Amino acid sequence: MPTATASIALSAQETKLKNLLLDAAKYIDQSGTNYEPVILRWAGGWVRDKLIGIESHDIDTAINIMTGEAFALKICELCEQAEIIARYEITDADIGNLHKIARNPEKSKHLETTTVKLFGYDVDFVNLRKETYADDSRNPQVEFGTAEEDALRRDATVNALFYNLNTDQVEDFTSGLADMKSKLIRTPLEPFQTFTDDPLRVLRLIRFASRLGFTIDPAAEKVMGDSRVLEALRLKISRERVGVELEKMLKGNHPRRSLQYINDLGLYHIIFTNPASTAEPKPDISNWNLAYECLDFLRQNKTPGSIYNVLIGTEETSYYSWLLAAIAPWDQVPDLPHQISDKPSQPSKGSKRPPPPFVALAAREGIKATTKFCNLVTAAHNHREDIMSLKTAVSQKAAYINERDTLGMQIRRWDSKGGHWRLQILYALLVEAMQTWTVEPSVNSASNDEFLHGWQMFLDHLQELDVMDAPSLKRLIDGTRLANALGVKPGTWMTRALDVCVAWQLRNPDATEPSGAIHEVYKRRDELNVPAHAKNLTGSDW
Structure with a gap:
């Protein structure tokens, strides 16, 4: 009854x-x-x-x-x-x-x-x-x-x-x-038996507690972090199923709370890792909470033009932002020499392309993240130092920061390698936050304000230069027309030459026809390895 x-x-x-x-x-x-x-x-x-x-x-x-x-x-x-x-x-x-x-x-x-x-x-x-x-x-x-x-x-x-x-x-x-x-999440039966029967329930309880704003029964919490339960979670649950539960958590209304539970219950190294490998290093997660606390602060304080609104604009990018916060600690694990590459996609059999960095492996093997996300995080990891250097240059008012083509082409390069260049910037911000952000009430928030001011100034500068849409800039000329204008056949030189054309467009945003870009390529034909028989262009040609 x-x-x-x-x-x-x-x-x-x-x-x-x-x-x-x-x-x-x-x-x-x-x-x-x-x-x-x-x-x-x-x-x-x-x-x-x-x-x-x-x-x-x-x-x-x-x-x-x-x-x-x-x-x-x-x-x-x-x-x-x-x-x-x-x-x-x-x-x-x-x-x-x-x-x-x-x-x-x-x-x-x-x-x-x-x-x-x-x-x-x-x-x-x-x-x-x-x-x-x-x-x-x-x-x-x-x-x-x-x-x-x-x-x-x-x-x-x-x-x-x-x-x-x-x-x-x-x-x-x-x-x-x-x-x-x-407002309590409690197991119907004794918690240890409940979780060892089906360890997936550990993640499900976290999801429900986060979604509903309920607390988890202390007796259940105590068992959820038990080494025997964690081992059962590692051995008995498919990584696809782990990824599904995590996705539901991070797409819910309280993603920060979900990550906090994972942190407090000691589940990080069970979820965000390759369960089949015992040789991989483990990231230091002592400051991991600063990454997701910072992201939550940005979300709670979003306004038009704010960091959050500039970098995150869709449900997909919101979900990706929390995934990036989740795996940010892995960025500090040094790559092995054979992992260093600027090509984020997964190598095919027989390819000499290096495997993804540890941070991408954690996403791919730990939660079976999509190839799209793994490519994004690989690119974010590989480009982080470039992003940090450019941000520093803006804050120090370096001479080149007003060169629209330099910044625009940099953004295009980031986006071409893994997509979502704005999220790649967010990733750099979150990794830095793990060394900079503070959540202690007793600590003056001036350091947080200074930290965010630097990133806001960086993004404001990119907007002032009008380069935020650089990756989607429509070329005034395509490869076929460029080759015809130069009187040569298309070849390996074409990619760099078209980049020269796009850079010219960025320097000349009001241009409506490509003659200036064609002439720029012609002037640099030796550097670009354009075939030697390119016709001599006169002023009337361009």
């Missing part, structure tokens, strides 16, 4: 969905094929979010005596009846196709699930179940179970609540309602 109950006020659309599902259960009961009535429950996240006022269009429906696929098929069958179509005013858009999601333990799918789009909701159907774990696997043996057994197998009490469609009551078998009121 539930330990407590509560009520939920459904919207008109939720009520419509509930009534359709109950009609489907009645339809099945009347067929006389089952030995007991069908009882339906909405489970987990939808119940939790509904209780705290968060709307959700993903609803998990748990069924007591039949599989999700069998029940979903009956719904589709029922919705073909004219009476039901009329009763619920069903249109073609209201009932989607049935999708069967196969069991995939490595993706945390321990049981087949069937999903149907109903009245705008993504409704998953699955039977109530209980799970038994072996010592060496996070993949359980799954059987039909009771509502209480289903609740007890879940990762947190706040995710173990049911809304019983037959009684209109929230059912609590695990103290979830009390924990919701206390």
Whole structure:
């Protein structure tokens, strides 16, 4: 029996969905094929979010005596009846196709699930179940179970609540309602057993605590950092799944809090590392918190033209910014000689190109980050010293900092190697923050102000020069036209020559035709190795 109950006020659309599902259960009961009535429950996240006022269009429906696929098929069958179509005013858009999601333990799918789009909701159907774990696997043996057994197998009490469609009551078998009121993340069973059964729950609890603004039960926190749990997390959980949980954390509303939990619980070297290698060095993370605290400060204090707004403008770059803060400590691990390269992409078989630096390996192997991100972080690592040098030159008002072509071509080079040149600047800022930033309330914030002022002045200068869009600058001339103008065939000289043309454009932003750029290439033809038979251009040619 539930330990407590509560009520939920459904919207008109939720009520419509509930009534359709109950009609489907009645339809099945009347067929006389089952030995007991069908009882339906909405489970987990939808119940939790509904209780705290968060709307959700993903609803998990748990069924007591039949599989999700069998029940979903009956719904589709029922919705073909004219009476039901009329009763619920069903249109073609209201009932989607049935999708069967196969069991995939490595993706945390321990049981087949069937999903149907109903009245705008993504409704998953699955039977109530209980799970038994072996010592060496996070993949359980799954059987039909009771509502209480289903609740007890879940990762947190706040995710173990049911809304019983037959009684209109929230059912609590695990103290979830009390924990919701206390804003507490607690495991339904003893924490050590919960986490060793499925170590992924360590990351899931962090995600839920961060997303909801709840605290984690101290008894669970104590176990989450246990060496045996950490070893189980390393051995039993795929790195892809670790990456998925981290992505959900960092795309949530409280990414800083997620990283703080990872730091406090001692999870860094389990998450951001290659689990298959014991020979790799480990980064010093004693000042790691300064990187994510600094980023959070920038986010909380963003204004038009501020560092955050200039460098981060989309959901993707926001997510990437937190990933960069997460792996920033690896930048301080010295590269091996064979890792030093300005080419961020992954080498192919037989290539002499060096492997990525340690910071990129941590992203690629630790969390299975995308190739796009790994290329970005490789470029950010390789270009950091250049970025720092240019920032210093701006602060010291070096003679060359007003050369629009010099700065614009530098930005184009950064962007061409790994993309997202603005995030490469952010990465340099965050790495520096680990030596400079302070979060101690007793320390005067003047040092932080000075630190940020230097970066703001750097970005302001780039904007004043109007070079922020240098990577997307449209050339006035392409390679074919340039070769024709010079009377030579295209060749290896072309790349450098076109760069000369772009640099000329940056020096001459009002130019609308390329004659000046062509002449610049002609003057430097020997330096650029343009074929010797290039025709002699006269003033009328350019």
